[in-house]
Each structure stands twice: as C-alpha cells, then as structure tokens.
Amino acid sequence: MRTIVLAGGSGSRLWPASRRSFPKQFLSLCGEQTMLQATIDRLAGLDNDGMVVICNEEHRFIVAQQAVAMGTNTDAIILEPEGRNTAPAIALAAFEALDGAAGESPLLLVMAADHLIEDVAAFQAAVALAKVQAEAGKLVTFGIVPTSPHTGYGYIQRGVSLDGGAFVVSRFVEKPDLQTAQTYVDEGEYYWNSGMFLFSAQVYLDELKQHRPDIYAACEKAYAGKTRDADFLRLDKEAFAACPDDSIDYAVMEKTDKAAVVPMDAGWSDVGAWSSLWEVGDNDAEGNVLMGDVLTQSTRNSYVRAEHRLVATVGLEDVVVVETTDAVLVAAKDKVQDVKSIVNTLKAQGRSEFLHHRHVYRPWGVYDSIDNGDRYQVKRITVKPGAKLSVQMHHHRAEHWIVVSGTAKVTIGENTIMLTENQSTYIPIGEVHALENPGVIPLELIEVQSGSYLGEDDIVRFEDRYGRA
Template sequence: MLLPIILSGGAGSRLWPVSREALPKPFIALPDGETLLQKTLKRAIALPGVENVLTVTNRDYYFLTRDEYESNTESDSKHIIHDYLLEPVGRNTAPAIAAATLHACRKHGEDTVLLILPADHLINDQSSFTQAVSTATTLASQGWLVTFGIHPTAPETGYGYIESGEALADSISHKVARFVEKPDLETAKTYIASNRFTWNSGMFCFTAGAMLAALRQCAPEVLSAVEQTFAATGLDKDPVVLDATGFTLAPDISIDYAVMERADKVAVVPVSFDWSDIGSWSALAELVAPDDRGNRTSCETVLVDTDNCYVQSDSRMIAAVGVDDLLIVDTPDALLIAHNSRAQDVKSVVARLKLLSHATVQHHRTTHRPWGTYTVLEEGVGFKLKRIVVKPGASLSLQMHHHRSEHWVVVSGTAMVINGEREILVQRNESTYIPAGTAHRLTNPGVVDCVMIEVQTGDYLGEDDIVRLEDRYGRV
C-alpha cells in the first residue's frame, strides 16, 4: 500500500504580503487559479493504487484544507479516503512525520509505504514524478529511507544539497554520502561542476516500519514525545487533533537533522522533472509569461518605459513609469515593492512586522472561517464594518459579546437568525439588531451564499470578545 502524506504548514514569509500566518503559502492561488495544496493533492492521487491520503496540518488550517480538497472533483471520482492529523502547534517535520508514521502503523500496518509530500511544491511532469515514486517505492520496500534529489539547474544557495555515493542495483539510485547545508555561491558552483550533488527536495519515501525503527535509533526523544501525545489523543475521532500538552514537548527539529543525516540505509533517487518550492516572488513570477520588455503581470496594468518587473494586485489597477527590475505586489492592506535581486529578503520585512505585532503578519482583511469569510471594510473609534459571507448550510456559533452590539443587514441570500429568545428569517434588504449580551447565531438555510453587512458599535471591538455557547465546528 502506498500512502501519500501531505505536510501542509509554514507561513511562507518570503511571499508576504499575500502569504500570511492565517493563510500560508499552500493556500495561495497560482496564476492558473489552483493553489499549491490542490496541485499536491492532484499529484498524489494520480499515482497508481492510491486510495487513502493522510494530511498533517495545523488545526487552524483544517477547514481551509478540507475546502480545498472538496473542490477537487478527481478526489471524489476516485473515492479517495482523507484522514487528518491536526497539530496544536508547529514542531517542524520530524514530529509531524513521526505522528504520521505512528498513525500509519496503527491503521495500515508497518509495511505501508509512506510518501512524504510537502504541500508547497510545484511539479508539472506527472509522468516523470510517477516513475520516480515507483523507483523509490521499490527501494523503500527493501528497507531504504529514500529521498528525492533534484538535478540542479544553477548554483542555488537557497537549497540544501545531497552528495551521491555508490550506485545501487537499479543503476539509477545511489546511497547518500552526505547531506550538505545551504552553501555559499562558490561552494555551490563546485557542487554543480562535480556532478555528484543534487538539491534536497524535502520529499521522502519509506515504509512505516523502517521510519519507526530509524526514529527509535536516531531520534528517540522525538518518538517518545509523539508516542506520549498519541496516548493522550482521541485517535478514533475525525479529524484526529493531537494532544497539545504532549505535542508541545516534542523537539522542534526537521526530519533531515533528526533522522536522514544519522541513519545508515539512506538512498537518493535523482530526478530531472521540473520542480520548485515557490520560495520567493521571483520563483512565482517565473510562472507568468513575460511581455516583450520582460515584464510579468497578473493584474490590470499600465507600464510606461518599464522593464523586467513583476506586478500583481488583488483588485487595483497598477501603473509604473520609468522603473526596472522591481517586484510590486499589492493587497488591500499591504504593498510590497522590492528589487528583483532582493526577493529572498522579504522575510526580513516580516521579521520587523512581527516585532511591531503588526496585523498584516497574521491576517488579511478577508479572514477565513469554517462557515465562510468575513472582510473588514472600515473601522474607527467605536465602530467596525464587516462583509460576512456564510456558505450554504453553514452556521456561525451561538455566541454573545460583552462589549459590542451588532446590526446585521442581509444583502444577498437568506439568514435564519437566533436573536435572544427569538428565531427569525431575515431576507434580502432586511435587518436585525443584536444588543450586547444577547445570545445570537446566524445559519444559512439556502443553497446560495448568504451575504450580510455587519455594523459593530461599542467600546471594544476585538475578535476575542466572543463567548461561544455552542459551535458545530468544535470551537467552544
């Protein structure tokens, strides 16, 4: 049995301001409209014999992930069974893979072949990918811990490298001689010239039993912490939410450091398919065809005497005059302007914003919830305006607020509203007023989105002034 394990997390700070902590890189739509997470799922379920997919992600991303998967019609047509392990906190790839391994052993047995796929990779050549996985699966069934090495196309300093050792019996794969950290430019050039090095892709393949043994030998502290987590976790629930107390104690360490660099029987399958981890705006810009002056745009633009620029905007028209070699990325609440050569340094902007506790690190103006989305339209002293979209059949929690009152105006669809002791149907162009301290809930009973404008007034309008009394999404 081949079980793809999709690891979905990481803020993707180099892709700020589009990537935020509440909407990280796997959920960013690429120029073709699909997200990296959707593409990873399609790539996984296209492999022969795949019937189950296990996704390891943060519990805050569960509903986003489920929505992304539900939009994949191929998953439905193949009757793919989706399982989830939800992390209470991010603890890097070693604890995540340890949890996936224990889950696979418990549910499918130690002979199950696990294929570890980060959710933020882009691979278009499905045929070559399938062949590489077939090679890796064969090695995994022989007890090897397998990694995939990407043939380097340039002396890249942003990736780790794998040095190949002796060739294995299939004449394709090699025993790993060593893993090397991100090198400087001159060292990277020597690696390329030697023809012995490949980029470390972060994709792996092994049996559950082999990884369990390797964890026990190389990283017993990781395995012990995750085993304690499992002992305190309700494993029969759907989804499985890992126990916060135990998982927080797991070491924050990558699978490379914890296991792959220490284990004995580690192999690399060199591959030549197209691959990118979309690690910067420069990498994402490459997905857009350039015009005759080298400009790449994914929005309405007017460019005058402008060359070799990338321009992206959510909604506004962008004009540029007399500039060269710029990255211009516009969102409703933040604008990035950077030189093309400094794309990797966008993370330093995020680091400074974190020190300021700036809201643009965490959220967009539009925030996703299990029931839909809300967008902050305007706010000031004592008031806030939101546009709220509730999906068909979805429901906000039964809740109340201590410090604010709310006025709901339905502009599209229909809302079934609990307002204190009353339950009322509010239709388009109708409204209801909810005083502070009143229990209330909105449910969309229709088959189309319910859209409403919410006007909040009060002396405190923070999102933490929500007392949930009942919630179908387990947030009480």
C-alpha cells in the same frame, strides 16, 4: 503506499499574499488550483492507497474545504497543536499509518503542500524508482537535478549507484555560497534537497527511535493520547508540546546508513520567495511576469502581481510588486528573501497584516473588513448555504445586520426571526445570538459593529458546529 502531505508552513517570504492564518499552500499562485490542490492532483495515476494531511489546528477547515472542492477524501487530517518541524510530523503520520495496517508497514510518500512540480510524468517516474529502494528498506529522498548554482537550497551528494538509477547518499550539505554552489553544479554529483521522501513507516520509526529517541517517545505518547473528530485527528497537546523541534534531515537522514537519493528533473521549485514565481512564470518580451490588471512602461525582468486593483509601473527593472487589499510590497528581486524581516516587524508591532488578510475565511464562510474607525467596524459577511455561526455573545460591542441577498435565520435571546433582502436587525451588547443560512444560495449581509472594544477575541461561544465552543 500512502501519501503524507505536510501543510503546516507559514510562507512568510510570500507576504503580503501569504499570511499566518492563510499561508501560501492554500493560495492559487501558479494557476487556478491552490498549491495544496495541485499537490493532491499530481497523485492521480500513482498506486496510492490513501492520503493524510498534517496541518496546524487553525487551518483544519481550509484543508478540509479545499480537498472536498476537488472531490478528494482524506484518510485523516492530523492537527498539530503547535509546529515541531518535519521529523515529529512525519513520525505522527507513520504511527497513524501503522495503526490500521494489520501488521504490515505501508510505504509513505512524504510531500510538501507548497511545492511546484511542472512535469508530473517525470515526478511519477521518480516515485516509481524510489519505491523499489523503499521496499528494500531504504529511506529515499528525491534530489532535484540543479539548473543553476542556487544558494537558497541545501544539496545532496550522491555516492555509489544502486539498482534502477538511485544512489546511496554520500552526504547532505548546507546552503552554500555562490562559488561553492557552482562547483557542485559543475561536478554533476550534487542535487538540490527537495524535502520529499519515500520510505517504510516502520523503517522510519526505527531509525528515528535509534537516532532521536526523545522525539520518538514524545510522538508516541502524543499519538497514544489522540482523539478523533470526524476527519480530524487531535493529539495529546501536553505530550506534543514536550517534543523537540527538529527536521527529518537533521534527526534522521544525516545520521542513518539507509539513506538513498533518486534524481528528479521535473520542473521543481519550493516557491520560497517571490523571485521563484518570476523564474517559473511566463515571461513577456521584456522578461516580465504580470498577474492581474497590470500596465507597464519601460519595465524589465520584473514580477508584478495585482490582486484587486490596477497596478502601473514605469522605469523599473528587476523588482517585485505585489498588491493586495490591505498591503503593497515593492522589493528588489534579489532581496525578496528579506521579506520575512518585514513580517517579523509587523508581528512585533502587533499589526494585523502579518496575521490575516482583509478577507478572513471561517468554516461557515468568509468576512471582509471593509471599513473601521474609532469605536466602529464594518464587515461584509458571506455565509455558505446550510451553514451556521456559533451561538455567541459579546461583552463590548453591539451589532447591526443588514441582509444584502439570501435569507438569514437570526436568533436573539429567546426569539428567532427570518430576514430577507433589505431587512435588518440589531443585537445589543451582552445578548446571546446566532446567525444561520437556511437557504440554498449564499447569504450576504453587512455587519456594523459599535462599542468600546471590537477585537475578534470578544466572543463567548456557547454552541458551535465546528468544535470551537
């Protein structure tokens, strides 16, 4: 059995903590681990023969770094040139699994990187039950035993029973209204659709080829044109761009006669909105979930998250407050699904807050945009030991670098110099330059940019360790 982790979501309903360049699966929302790391961690103890992560190209270094940080190796990180939903993503993982299987078809445990599962033992027990049915040729989905008439989830109705506590899937149901959802819960034959699966790679591809031959053909062509770069597997971009966008539910599971469901009661949540974190959090005596430096007075049944400064609330009830370095969200708890519309507005207005945080992560480290104005911008840059930024130049800006701590190896044109604490240098407009940390501790410096245009796209890369040149 191999695990396939789908890590390509945008998490827009968890703005402002989640941004397109650093979405919720890479955040620590429910503990010290990020959601991706928690997903990987719950595999410990399973009979798992490897792991493949599927993500967007722009997130590849985040995935690699978070896996390495917990001592985990991935068999491959498949990079999607653009999102095409779950049916194509899983098809790519199936082709990759069969590529090195020596004639055998491994089972694929498909999981989302941004789900919460509190009872790992119950999850692993459900996987063991599902494995029996997957080995018998079934496409198994995990149905969450409902705890409420939730209208934000699709439902699965079970049919006749199978061996070991599994059931044939009778039908999949779209997100219902409240009255219909209550009927489903009362009947006891319906489960929330978790979006997790277990099946044979070959069986999945056979069913996809039968029911959506267009998706199968596009993915087969995209995979055939693959290239490998260390742990990264890149696809034929043109072939994948031609692939239709569809979910595994619509493309395969609702059409196949091989669908089975295994009930799972493991404290699951897809963390689809801020209200989900209130539901699974540790409530205080007033029903509040408080994260960070928070003071409350006459506040009840609310979720308040302070990431960088003190947040105080007075006289609030059933609200969500989320503070980050560059944005604050205040919303009625029953309206947090509509946060996505705020993100769409930010995007339409061309504002950076939909795209990234003030802290922006790069494969070499991180930078924090601490100030900006007309024709200038100030960043605090941290470079990891041994890391090097690309050899580059800018058409429209000059840069001043002041070292705060550590050692900087700076190349400007044909000259290379070493800078230490309190030393500085200047890079004129149009000068080819590079920055490297040759030391064993992080390099921290202040960068002051000045010029007529300060956008991140004013970078011409000539050499780069991370394949961005």
